[in-house]
Amino acid sequence: MIELFYAPTPNGWKISIMLEECGLPYKVVPMQLGRGDQLKPEFLALSPNGRMPAIVDHAPADGAGPLSMFESGAILIYLAEKTGRFMPAEARRRFDVMQWVMWQMAGLGPMLGQNGHFLLYAPEKIPYAIERYSREAKRLYGVLDAQLEGRDHIAGDYSIADIACFPWIMTHKAQGLTLDDYPNVKRWYAALRARPKLQAGLALGKEDRKPMDEQARKLLFGVDKPAHADAAVQGAQQQ
Structure with missing residues (x-):
């Protein structure tokens, strides 16, 4: 247990x-x-x-x-x-998954967190901070969109890389972003959202x-x- x-x-x-x-x-x-x-x-x-x-x-x-x-x-x-x-056994594929998990932990999550904070929760609106983190959020969405070009999942088969990134992409509306600007992310997001076990976790x-x-x-x-x-x-x- x-x-x-x-x-x-x-x-x-x-x-x-x-x-x-x-x-x-x-x-x-x-x-x-x-x-x-x-x-x-x-x-x-x-x-x-x-x-x-x-x-x-x-x-x-x-x-x-x-x-x-x-x-x-x-x-x-x-x-x-x-x-x-949800983690390959073969070394190269394994490290491919792990690097995208680290990307989410070091980049996507923290930067979206800061974007959301200054956009939604900060007691005063600071234009520089809002612009800084909005720009970085869009850049990171672009990185993910490029990675998903021609791929169903971030790193080979469905893996912990997808599980790590999906919940943060769920916040796109609150982040002031639209998935229409990132068609590969939009396709990936819709496919994952349909998974029954993912829905149960959410x-x-x-x-x-x-x-x-x-x-x-x-x-x-x-x-x-x-x-x-x-x-x-x-x-x-x-x-």
Whole structure:
């Protein structure tokens, strides 16, 4: 059994989709990010960066007791290796998949996150920041569109590269982008969206999606912290 510490966000969806696609048994531990669950000592012991998702595998292959993992890209690789699915065994094809997972982790996710922040959530509109990240978001969509030219998937067969990228492309409307400008991404997106297991992963926690209130905004964007946050960080650093 795998415990999934989860909230319905693009990074959370990566892992819920992967677990559904792999058919692994799992139990969801809901994370209320707006109330600071990600800063509690028990979660920081699993995810020192204070970000979800995280997992605890209670039946790892080595049989050496529960294994915890944080960082969605690392979790995808771990689950692919655990199940032998969605990651090629042959070295060159394997590294092709992994480089696109790293591209998503280092580029697509962070840049779209910044674009969304300055476009939707920043307390003041900063034209330079909006233009900077909008331009980078469009550039990255263009990179993905070029990679998908003549391909059904990002790197060979359906893989964790597709699973990593799809939830972030789901945010295109909020990002102020249209898939009509990226026809290969649009075709790929529609094909993946039709996968039943992917749909099941996206549906997880749907009832918990709520509009962000002012207190949640302050907490998520580092303006304010709950009373336990400093003690939690200090405790995690001592473990």
